[in-house]
Amino acid sequence: MENVLLVTQKIDLGAWIVLLIFVPFFILFTLRAKSGARFPLRPIAAYKRLCELVSQAAESGHVIHVGMGSGGIGTPATPEALMGLTVFGYIARQAAQYNQATLGTTGDPTILTAAQGILQRARAEAGFPEQYSRRELQFYGPHPFAYAVGAFDSLRARPYLANVLLGHFGAEGLWLAEATSSKEMSRLGGVAPPTAAALMQSSLDETVIGEEVFAAGAYLDKPSHLGSLASQDLMRIIIILTILVGSILTSLGYLG
């Protein structure tokens, strides 16, 4: 029990091994996914609900709010921030095709600039570039709670069909989810880190947690992401086998 989470200086070898196994499979599976290969996915309730909500929004003209959280791009929180942007992009493209409004809020300025590009492109692709409005994307200062409070104020202005919170959130995710709980709208989303996920899980109607957050693209509208899911699954099996075999060998006295 002594070596729990020990951080050593000689981990470069392990990192190289993981990369050398992961990257080839990743490339192989991504190429296959791009050439049309499909495989069945385990259903995830939150993403299913999100797709339903997006079609409801298209029919009714109601707006879905996407909270993209406060993890900056350029920091190690980039992947989570990117997933918030992916969900926003999905909803923005749908809204743009039906020439409807959308609302994205973020607590980090770098996400704001990236989301502006996504929204502009979505509007242009749908043929209404002049419908792009900077006010559909709002930023409320880089402090998490200022973001939560500001986004809450935006949600007050009109009824929203759903409140989607996906990205990098801390305790402010609970703030935003609970403060809006008296309003009649679906609330769903998710975060990766366990500390925040525990709070979101107890507050939102549907949640994704941990690794599921990073699968948003594959479950929504990016089949090219299926390749990375397949490589993640393969890697997972390899890791489980490594841990099992390693533990058995250690117990028998062959290792460490």
Added chain:
Amino acid sequence: MLETLANVMNALPAGTASTIGTWVAALLTLAVLSFIFGENPAFRLAEYLFVGIAAGYAGALAWTQVLWPRAKLFLANPQAYWYYGLFFALGLLLLTRGVRSLSTLGNLPLGVLFGTGAGLALGGALTGSLVPQIEASVVSLSPADYGQGLVGWAYAIDAFILLIGTIAVLSAFHFTGKGQGAWSGFWHGLLRILQGAGRGFIMVAFGALLAGATLSFFAALQSRLAFLLRDWIKLFGNMGL
């Protein structure tokens, strides 16, 4: 104007600023807490002030802590700090996002941000989480490694739970759905059992984290009430000390 304001504040008798401050802070605290009785104008005012102050504070820090020190270094010695100049230029490109016709110029600095961020996240996840966590998950299940008799067995059982728990939680995230064939049926049957156990373990962790968060948030409430009741109206000033 700011200087006169600062002068005026300095000229006031000692303690005035802190007395005013305590009152302002107390009223703002009350305004925010009033949210529990529902929406009201006081809360909205506090909300808007908070967003404004937080944004202004962050803006000031960005200037005094990030931009200005680096700009000074670059201006003093452009050869040694050429990269600051480069990033300042990229930063200016980022600002073009505000102008619709030039907006695509912002893609270049965003490329830097996304690329660097992905590299940092990848390196961090590999060397900081994945590899050390795999190493730490490999534990001995032999009681002899932990001690004599019952103690050794107890630790070995702990190690076993730890091992099974980690594997179960990990497999709870498996994405591939059920395919066809006998092998797939067997494999997914096994996976379903593990996933059920994994969800259970996750809920234990979430329960502990929820309890911890409750304590933290409650401590924040305690400290605000202590400020109101003891520092502001001094109702319970001498209690317990």
Added chain:
Amino acid sequence: MKKTLPLIVAILCGVLSLADFIIPNPQLDALGAVLVEGVTILAAFALLLGLLNILGTHVHRVATGEGSRGLSLSLILAMLITMAVGIAFPHSGTLRWIFRYLYVPLQSTMTALLAFFVVSAAYRAFRLRNIEALILLVTSLLVLFTQLPFVGAISPSLAIIRDWLMRVPVTAATRGLILGIALGTIATSLRILLAVDRPYTGE
């Protein structure tokens, strides 16, 4: 050119900062540090853009009367005054005053509101819809109880239970979660580094 340059730059930056992690080399360390500095500078510029966004929204509200004029005006004033004081007199008593009597109370009271929110979230999460909710309910109450400062006086075994819970099942679960998150992070980052995802082009 418009599309390829950002692509090349993104891949280059990504590979460099990754190499900094897995290849021990002083030159790479220096390059990695430069990139981190660069990201800090770019984030500061992005913040400027963000502040303009806030300012734009609220100036628009003041001009058109959409929403409340007074509130938007107070936001603008609070922002500009704080920023001006912070930039002009970063070590002044005025900034300290703003920090101590406005910033900290507002922020920590917003956190204090979470005490209410977490209880109402728990009210919903504690409903025994399935076995998972039962596990959540039992562990969170158990942990809350065993964290009380005087449980040691009731029975030393309660402290042992608390430590065991944290040491074994909670550690197992968080470790599994962290491994999964690491896998997801690696895959998502690889999608950027191998140009499967190009979010910087607005995709």
Added chain:
Amino acid sequence: MIVCPVCQHRNPEGAKTCEACGASLEGFFYRACPVCGALNPAEAVFCRRCLAELIPSEAPEEPLPPTEAEAPSEETASTAPPTEKEETPETTEEEITEEPSVEEEILPKPEHPPVPVPNPLEGLEELLPLEAAVALPHRAEPRQVHFPDETERRDAELFQQIATEPAPLREQARVLGTPRTRALSPIGRLILYILVLLIAIVPYFSGGFTASWITPREDVTTLLQSLNSLPQGATVLLAFDYDPAYAGEMNPLALDITRQLAQRSVHIVALSTQPAGIGLAEQVLRQLSDQVPAYRYGQSYAILGYLPGQEAGLRTLNSSLGDAFKEDYLQRRSLGELPVTRGLATLADFEQIILFADDETTVRRWIEQIQSRNPEIPLHALVTARIAPMLVPYRQSGQLSTLLPGTPGAIELEAAMGRRSFLTWTSDAYTALFFSLLFIAVISNVLYLSSTRRVR
């Protein structure tokens, strides 16, 4: 035409209040089509039923009307690389693996235009971004163009009829947005909130009922022993890595620790890797020097300032203190000028490191960058209760010398230091909190079970 949300009267474009009932039309939701009368969302530009322009003005012109034949080539957009943009649909169609045969049958050839049917999707295919979609390498599979048969057309008409019937918005919004799990009623929430408020003021009336039973946990005693073992004049590094949001939990703990150090004449050097943490360090240390007047800035303690750069910043700090900080934060003097920092060159000159943190990645960063390189310097992590469970493994492995969760930790530390302060009284509130949550769990389930039974 703007439809009044209250009485459904159709007002002319640009009306501010309803002509019929006088209700405000700000934030209206439906716009009636001037041609066919169908209701459309307020943001819509074209009517969903007949595609007429809703606002008679210079409505945007559709720039690229693609031919119908191009529609199936969309299908291949996700598979074809970008260079195949100019290729003809026939070549790309060959690559389609699944549905195309069905699709080809359904889709009419260009010389046979589709029968004009009033279907809700009509015209939208022209709005689809065909060219842009082909240019994109990995776009999602776009909406497939589907021409309805007779039954589907009848269904669609029925649906259109139902959908465009002027239903009051409030009802409609409820149907659309109903959350899966029923939210608490406003009254229920208010009762819950007032209960929490009552729990929070319990210690003001209970008089420290549980305070006399407080028994410090193992880590509290370990920490105190470790602090008390420091020789006079030793220097300790304090990192204030928490946000003002958690000041309520962390400040009392930080104040206790600094007071203990000051009483033993141990020197304190403070820094923060969060910009706002410096303000908190200043606040706590000012409070300390008010309480212990002999403990003076520059002589006994100093604040170095904000350390930017996260990992890179800590790495610099590890190699050289002077490289990380040129001058101190309050007096802007070089580190050599201040008596307390004069002899400090590297981290090895500190006896211990005490970290106050509200974020597990910060703690992990300190462990990875500082502790693993200086395993001989004890690292104490005093963190918010929220993140403490995440750090237990590091305590297990000995990388953290102690790990204290803020809330119970501060109370037990006060008790262990022999102080009977108000903080120890708050232990009553946490006890009440536990029992209230137990009570809430029971009530929640009683109400839940009775409501599910009623549904059955």
